[in-house]
Amino acid sequence: MDVLEEVQGDLDEAFEVDVDAVGARRARIRYWKEVLLFVRFHTVRGRRARASFQPAMTLNHIRGAVRAMRKQKLITTLNVAGLAVGLACTLLASLFVIDELSYDAYHEDIDRMYRLNGTFDDGGFDGIAKINGPWGAVAAAGHPAVQAVARFTFFGQTFADLVGEKHSLQGGMYADSTVFDVFSWPLVAGKSEDALRGPGRIVLTETTALRLYGTIDVLGRDLLLGGTLPVVVSGIMQDVPDNSHFTFPFLVSMATYGHESHDDWWRWNQYYTYLKLAPGTDPEATARDVSGVIRANLPADAAASAGVMLQPVERIYLHSRQFREIAPLGSAARVWTLGSLAVLILAIAALNFLTLSTARSGIRSREVGVRKVLGAGHFGLVRQFVTEATVSLATGGVLALGLAVAVLDTFNELTGKAFTASDVLSLPVVLLLTAVVLFLGMATSMYPAVVQAAARPVHALRGQAQGAGMIRLRQGLVTVQFAVSAMLLIVAGIVSNQLRFIETAPLGFEREHLVAVPFQDNGINARADDIRAAVQSVPGVESVTLSGNRPGGGDWGIPVEIPGVAPEDIPGIRMLVGDVAFPDVYGMSLAAGRLPSPDHPSDRDQALLVNQEFVRQMGWDDPIGQPVSMPAVDRSFEIVGVVTDFHFRSMHEQIAPLMLFAAPDNWYSQMTIRLRPDASQETINAVGSVYARFDPVNAFRFTFLDEQFDALYAAERRVGEQIRLGSWFAFLVACMGLFGLATFTAQRRTKEIGIRKVVGASQWVIVRLLTRETVALVMLSLLLAIPAAWWIGDIWLSDFAYAAGIPVSTFMVGILVTLSIAVGTTALQAWRAARMDPVRAIRTE
Amino acid sequence: MRREQIGEFEELVLMAVAALSGQAYGLSVRTLLADEAGRDASLGAIHATLYRLQDKGHLESSLEGATEKRGGRRKRMFRVTGSGVRALATAREARESLWTLMPGIIRSEVAS
Numbered sequence: 001m002d003v004l005e006e007v008q009g010d011l012d013e014a015f016e017v018d019v020d021a022v023g024a025r026r027a028r029i030r031y032w033k034e035v036l037l038f039v040r041f042h043t044v045r046g047r048r049a050r051a052s053f054q055p056a057m058t059l060n061h062i063r064g065a066v067r068a069m070r071k072q073k074l075i076t077t078l079n080v081a082g083l084a085v086g087l088a089c090t091l092l093a094s095l096f097v098i099d100e101l102s103y104d105a106y107h108e109d110i111d112r113m114y115r116l117n118g119t120f121d122d123g124g125f126d127g128i129a130k131i132n133g134p135w136g137a138v139a140a141a142g143h144p145a146v147q148a149v150a151r152f153t154f155f156g157q158t159f160a161d162l163v164g165e166k167h168s169l170q171g172g173m174y175a176d177s178t179v180f181d182v183f184s185w186p187l188v189a190g191k192s193e194d195a196l197r198g199p200g201r202i203v204l205t206e207t208t209a210l211r212l213y214g215t216i217d218v219l220g221r222d223l224l225l226g227g228t229l230p231v232v233v234s235g236i237m238q239d240v241p242d243n244s245h246f247t248f249p250f251l252v253s254m255a256t257y258g259h260e261s262h263d264d265w266w267r268w269n270q271y272y273t274y275l276k277l278a279p280g281t282d283p284e285a286t287a288r289d290v291s292g293v294i295r296a297n298l299p300a301d302a303a304a305s306a307g308v309m310l311q312p313v314e315r316i317y318l319h320s321r322q323f324r325e326i327a328p329l330g331s332a333a334r335v336w337t338l339g340s341l342a343v344l345i346l347a348i349a350a351l352n353f354l355t356l357s358t359a360r361s362g363i364r365s366r367e368v369g370v371r372k373v374l375g376a377g378h379f380g381l382v383r384q385f386v387t388e389a390t391v392s393l394a395t396g397g398v399l400a401l402g403l404a405v406a407v408l409d410t411f412n413e414l415t416g417k418a419f420t421a422s423d424v425l426s427l428p429v430v431l432l433l434t435a436v437v438l439f440l441g442m443a444t445s446m447y448p449a450v451v452q453a454a455a456r457p458v459h460a461l462r463g464q465a466q467g468a469g470m471i472r473l474r475q476g477l478v479t480v481q482f483a484v485s486a487m488l489l490i491v492a493g494i495v496s497n498q499l500r501f502i503e504t505a506p507l508g509f510e511r512e513h514l515v516a517v518p519f520q521d522n523g524i525n526a527r528a529d530d531i532r533a534a535v536q537s538v539p540g541v542e543s544v545t546l547s548g549n550r551p552g553g554g555d556w557g558i559p560v561e562i563p564g565v566a567p568e569d570i571p572g573i574r575m576l577v578g579d580v581a582f583p584d585v586y587g588m589s590l591a592a593g594r595l596p597s598p599d600h601p602s603d604r605d606q607a608l609l610v611n612q613e614f615v616r617q618m619g620w621d622d623p624i625g626q627p628v629s630m631p632a633v634d635r636s637f638e639i640v641g642v643v644t645d646f647h648f649r650s651m652h653e654q655i656a657p658l659m660l661f662a663a664p665d666n667w668y669s670q671m672t673i674r675l676r677p678d679a680s681q682e683t684i685n686a687v688g689s690v691y692a693r694f695d696p697v698n699a700f701r702f703t704f705l706d707e708q709f710d711a712l713y714a715a716e717r718r719v720g721e722q723i724r725l726g727s728w729f730a731f732l733v734a735c736m737g738l739f740g741l742a743t744f745t746a747q748r749r750t751k752e753i754g755i756r757k758v759v760g761a762s763q764w765v766i767v768r769l770l771t772r773e774t775v776a777l778v779m780l781s782l783l784l785a786i787p788a789a790w791w792i793g794d795i796w797l798s799d800f801a802y803a804a805g806i807p808v809s810t811f812m813v814g815i816l817v818t819l820s821i822a823v824g825t826t827a828l829q830a831w832r833a834a835r836m837d838p839v840r841a842i843r844t845e
Numbered sequence: 846m847r848r849e850q851i852g853e854f855e856e857l858v859l860m861a862v863a864a865l866s867g868q869a870y871g872l873s874v875r876t877l878l879a880d881e882a883g884r885d886a887s888l889g890a891i892h893a894t895l896y897r898l899q900d901k902g903h904l905e906s907s908l909e910g911a912t913e914k915r916g917g918r919r920k921r922m923f924r925v926t927g928s929g930v931r932a933l934a935t936a937r938e939a940r941e942s943l944w945t946l947m948p949g950i951i952r953s954e955v956a957s
Contacts, residue, residue, distance in 0.1 A: 006908070009918030010871035010888050017872075037889035 007038060058387065065388035075740050076392065079356045082736040083396030086349020088403040089729055091433060092411050093342030095419055098428075100335045103243045103317035108184045109276055110314050112147075114283060116140055116273040116290070119307040120323055127309055129272060129322040134265050135308060136273030137176070139293040145281040148181035151271040152326070155252055157520055157698060160212055161224040167212055168699070169225075175251040182276045189219045190235030196253040203235035208249040227697065231256070242418075245317040246327040265297045266306075267632075272326050274313065283310040301567075301631075305559070337719050338415075341726040344484050346436070348730050351477045352737035354444040357389060358474055382450060389445030390438070397437045401425065414721060475777055478741055481734035482781035483788070486818040488727035490789035491796070493810035495720035498797060501804030502713055508646025509551065510587035513542075513675045514705035515684065516550055517691060520698035525666045527694060532579075534690045535673060540683030542674040545585040547578030548667040551648040552708050555658070561629045562618075571617045574656050576648065577663040578672075583609060583643060585674050593624045593641030596662065604662050608637035612645045614657035628659070637661055650712040651802040672705070731818075735825050738774065742826040746770060746833035753833055754841025763834040770830035771823055778822040782815055789814070851903070856936050857882055858894045859903055863925045863933065870920045871895065895923055903929030 011034055018027035069076040107113055116136055117127035133151065141149045155172035179185075180192035187195060188206065195203050202223060209216045212223075221233045231252060240247040261268035277286060287310045295303040311320065318332040371381060404411075405421045412419055423429070524531060528546055535544045549556060555574040562570060576582070580596045580603055596607035608628055615623045629636040645655045675683055688700040746753075753766055761769075790806060797803040851859065861877045862869040875891050878884045898904045906923045925933075 005918050006871070006921045007888075007892065009915035009920050010892070012918070013872050013915045014875070014888060017876075034888045037887035038892065 011035065011038075061384045061387040062391060064384060065391040068388060069392065074743060075356055078736040078740045079353060080392055080396045080399065082349050082352045082356075082733045083393060084399035084403055085729055085733055086346050086352075087397055087400035087433065087436070088407070089726070090342045090346040090436070091400055091404045091424065091429065092407075093338045094432065095423060095429065096415055096417065097335055097339050097342075099243060099417060099419075100318065100330050103330070104245055104313055106184065106241055106243070107313070111312075112277045112279060112281075113182060113313040114275055114277065114310040115313055115316060116275060116287075116308050117311050117322055118269065119305075119309060125323040126321045127311075128269070128324055129320075129326055130269045130324045131271055131273055131308065132265055132267075132269045133262050133271050134297070135290070135294050136271060136275070139290045139297070140273065140275055140308075142293065143286060143289055145278050145286050147276045147278050148178050149273065149275045150176045150179040150182040151254065151273045152176075152179075153254075153257065153270045153272070155250075158226040158229075159697065161227060162212060169208070169249060171248050172250045172252065173248045174254050174257040176254045179251065182274050185237050185240065187235050187237050188216065192235070195235030196251060197255075199253060199255040200229075200231050201234040201253040201256070202231040203237055203251045204233060205237055205239045205249055207239050209233075209236050225252075229256070245313075245320075245329060265294070266299075266302050275310075277310075283312075286310060301559075331715060334715065334719060338722060341488075341722065344488070345726060345729055345733065348481045348484055348733050348737075350440050350444055351481055352733055352740075353389075353393070353440065355474050355477045355737045356740045357385075357445060382446075386441060386445045390441040393437045393441045397433050400433065401430075414718065414725070416718075474741060475773075478734070478738055479777050479781045479784070481730075481737055482778050482818060482822060483784040485727060485730035485734045486782055486785035486814055487789045487792070488723055488730055489817060490785065490810055490814035491792050492720060492724035492727050493813055494789070494793035494806055495716065495723060495796065497807060497810060498800065498804050499713060499717060499720060502651050502800075502802075503710065505647075505651070505802070507551075507709070508588070508644055511706045511709055513677060513679070514586070515673045515675060515687075516670055516703045516705060516708070517673065517687065518670045518701055519668065519695070520701070521695040522666075524694050525668050528579075528668060531671070531690070531694050534693070535671065535687055538683060538686045538690060540676050540679035541687070542676045543581060543585045544671055544673045545578050545581040546668040546671045547576070547582055548663055548669055549576055550578075550670065550672055550705075551576065551586070551646070552705065553649050553712065555648055558630055558632055560659075561631060563627055565618070571614075571657050573614065574648070574658045576658065576660045577667055578660065579662050579668075580604060580607075582662075582672075583660060585672055587674075588643045588646060591642045591644045592622075593639070595641055603640070605635075606637050607640045607661065609641050609643055609660040610639055611643050611655070611658040613655050614659065615642055617657050647802075651800050654801045731821055735821060738822060738825050739829065742770070742774065742829035745773070746829050750833070750836070750841050753836065754838040757834075757838040758842070763831070766834035767827055767830040770833060771826045774822050774826040775819070778819055782818060785814070785818075786811055851898070851901070851932050851936060854884075854886075854890075855894055855898055856933070857884065858891065859898055859925065859929055859933055862895075862898075862904060862923050863929070867922065867924065869923045874923075895921075898929070899923070901928075901932075902926060903932050 011031060014034065015027055015031045018030050021027075022030075104110060104113075115129065116131060117129055118131045118135075120126075120128040136149045136151050140146050152173045152175050155174055157168070157170050158172065160167045160169055175196060177194065177196040177198075179196060180187065186192075187203070190203065195201065202225075204212070204218070206216050209218055212218075213221070216236050218233050219236065223231050223233060225231055237251075259268060259270075277283065287308055291307040294306055294308065298306055311322070317330050318335065320329055368381060371384075401424065404424050408419060408421065408424065411417075519525070532544055532546060535541060555576055557572060557574055559567075560570060560573055561567070580598055583590075583595050591612055596603035596609065600607070610623065620626065623639045623642060626639045627636060628639060643660070647655060648658060649656075673687060684702065687702075691700045749770070756766060756769075789811075793806050797806070857878060858874060861874045861881075865873055865877060871888055871892050874895070875886060875888060878886060878891075895904065895906075899906060903926060904923045905926050906921050908919045909922045910919065
């Protein structure tokens with residue numbers, strides 16, 4: 001092959017030149033581009049080879065394909081429609097999967113980017129995403145292998161004052177000046193080295209700049225944040241890409257952040273800390289070194305539990321299990337669910353296609369016979385069948401694109417994404433679809449094609465090409481299709497059963513009629529008693545409590561000391577902090593002792609409530625009067641009562657030891673209001689106007705507690721919906737296959753049916769005869785589906801600490817639905833066949 | 846196939862081969878076109894055109910000595926044939942006679 005040698009030589013030499021000119025990476029890309037561009041007719045074909053490609057014959061094949069499709073409209077429609085549905089599902093799912101997998105991958109040195117997480121002693125989490133300031137700025141930044149460190153901390157809600165107009169700004173962050181050394185976020189104006197250097201500087205994203213000023217040409221402008229903080233716009237950056245694990249509208253320089261504990265090694269773990277390592281660094285060794293420095297800076301008791309680990313940034317979005325995560329993340333399980341659903345549905349559609357192709361090719365065995373007698377070669381025939389399959393597949397592919405665009409809105413709603421039609425029609429997607437179509441065309445048409453082409457012409461002419469093997473294959477395919485569909489249906493049942501269980505299970509406190517109102521201005525704390533009294537007097541309000549956090553995942557942790565108990569014997573204890581009315585407003589019930597009350601003035605400082613789990617883990621018989629102290633905040637308590645265990649986190653987690661106590665007023669961040677059952681929207685409005693008196697700047701916000709708890713399972717609910725939807729699509733496609741099969745069987749047995757009727761068989765006997773095969777197949781598929789569904793459901797449920805189990809009724813529903821769908825589909829065809837005029841039937845040849 | 850007619854890109858390639866006098870092969874032609882004519886063509890395109898010109902009889906070629914740079918592979922060196930030179934001359938004549946037919950005002954505008 002002279003051509004090959006010559007071409008390879010040219011490519012290699014060009015590569016050498018490129019490496020010097022533009023670097024190895026770009027050169028490699030260019031090399032591949034060149035290779036692909038060499039795929040031209042003159043190189044591929046070979047210079048002197050005779051063309052084996054015969055345009056006339058191919059045209060004839062396509063014409064034959066179109067004719068065959070027209071002749072059997074029903075089967076063709078089923079075939080193409082099934083394919084279109086299957087391909088559309090796959091297409092959308094792959095859009096989702098590709099998008100999920102692309103998170104944060106755009107950063108130039110993503111393979112060297114890590115987040116510094118604190119080690120954290122709590123089941124269910126790998127660590128805590130927020131750490132203390134100096135851990136990153138001093139301990140990590142001082143390590144020789146660390147190239148850059150950038151910390152973020154939340155700015156909180158604020159507003160921008162612009163010529164008398166207030167624009168609310170949410171989700172901003174303080175960031176170190178080194179942020180652009182770690183993250184590949186380009187600035188469109190300003191210099192990345194000093195945009196955030198020094199106090200009083202702000203970087204806006206393009207969208208924020210446009211929203212505030214209507215232009216991005218605002219470098220150097222003065223801006224007043226929250227009415228008090230003057231900053232200078234010192235940079236405009238491109239918007240943070242959608243596929244980032246967190247985002248923000250603006251960054252304020254960290255030097256502006258004047259918290260008193262900013263440099264404290266222990267008390268203020270408020271910083272998300274990202275860093276970039278030098279190439280070839282071992283992250284684990286680095287984490288060990290940094291942990292060592294941190295411990296050296298801490299008092300002995302704190303040092304024992306302190307430590308850090310490095311989490312690769314590219315794994316955060318799908319794989320992170322950190323406490324206090326920076327933003328809501330995706331989940332690998334969801335990607336897997338949707339991905340495997342898509343593959344399953346595509347598989348069903350492909351099997352469907354195969355079933356119907358074999359059915360159709362059987363009918364056409366006579367045509368094959370004629371072609372062979374007229375001298376068609378073996379490969380010519382194979383090529384004819386492959387062409388036909390590809391024509392149907394291509395039609396299905398085009399329809400799939402249309403279908404995908406049509407249901408895009410629903411799909412976006414289901415997945416929480418914002419895909420547009422141009423994403424669906426983008427080049428990679430269309431190429432992928434083409435590849436899948438071509439692959440399916442080859443794979444599904446090869447078997448029938450080869451069998452047909454190999455048939456002896458004499459047999460084929462008599463219409464005897466259909467061997468027993470072909471029919472058994474087809475039955476096997478239908479069985480597999482129904483097994484998959486039934487399995488999905490049952491799994492969806494298990495999921496929704498568990499969700500129903502969670503929604504109705506008693507939490508241990510009364511979550512109805514509870515409204516939480518966050519304080520968006522810390523100044524409210526100073527007037528705690530005033531706002532409490534004002535809200536209490538609103539008609540429709542039953543009671544109100546001020547608190548630092550609340551059930552539903554907001555609990556805090558703190559080390560405690562208990563006299564007479566060694567520190568290592570004390571379990572990790574969570575805490576909820578609220579005024580003395582807190583347990584009462586939440587409707588907690590008492591298992592022993594008493595609730596704190598305003599009648600005991602000392603309760604405010606010393607009364608501690610614990611839950612039953614706390615008592616159980618400590619092994620106490622009578623916990624009342626037990627002293628407990630918290631050296632970190634310099635307070636000592638005495639246990640006055642034990643509350644019944646309640647779910648203060650999601651049902652995924654075991655109820656942990658918990659303590660509740662009143663806090664100094666300045667710990668409060670919110671209030672929770674119990675409404676009377678007859679309270680209306682007006683009550684909420686009235687509370688809103690009370691709130692406005694205390695915080696005239698920020699808009700009143702509130703959450704219903706029951707909604708908040710339901711939101712804990714939003715991901716599960718989505719997965720459940722996706723599986724259920726998937727199972728319906730699977731059924732739809734499988735039914736098309738079964739319908740086609742039933743039609744075909746009825747056609748083949750036309751003569752038999754005619755004779756049976758003449759001899760006296762009733763229509764019902766005929767229907768039963770034709771349905772029997774289907775029932776047997778579906779029974780077999782259920783035998784496969786049930787254990788598979790049980791297994792998958794069990795794995796899924798094992799993620800919950802409190803699971804409803806797998807009820808028998810789920811299986812019963814699955815069996816009934818599957819059977820009735822299958823029998824209904826077949827009976828429809830059988831009924832038509834049974835009502836046929838027997839005279840005409842017998843004449844059929 | 847009418848031997849004399851060559852396309853614009855073919856003409857460029859043919860001129861490049863002539864300019865490289867004896868040192869013309871895929872890569873060197875591409876480099877010259879990129880540097881002198883600002884045409885960034887892929888190796889595949891150059892390769893195809895070289896072979897097409899050879900089919901038309903404007904070029905002839907032979908496989909020649911391997912070098913270290915190419916991983917020991919030989920390269921195909923191209924030379925312009927007599928018919929190639931004529932084709933270039935024809936193309937140029939056609940161009941220049943058309944050029945002179947353009948109104949002066951356009952010509953001066955193009956030139957400036």
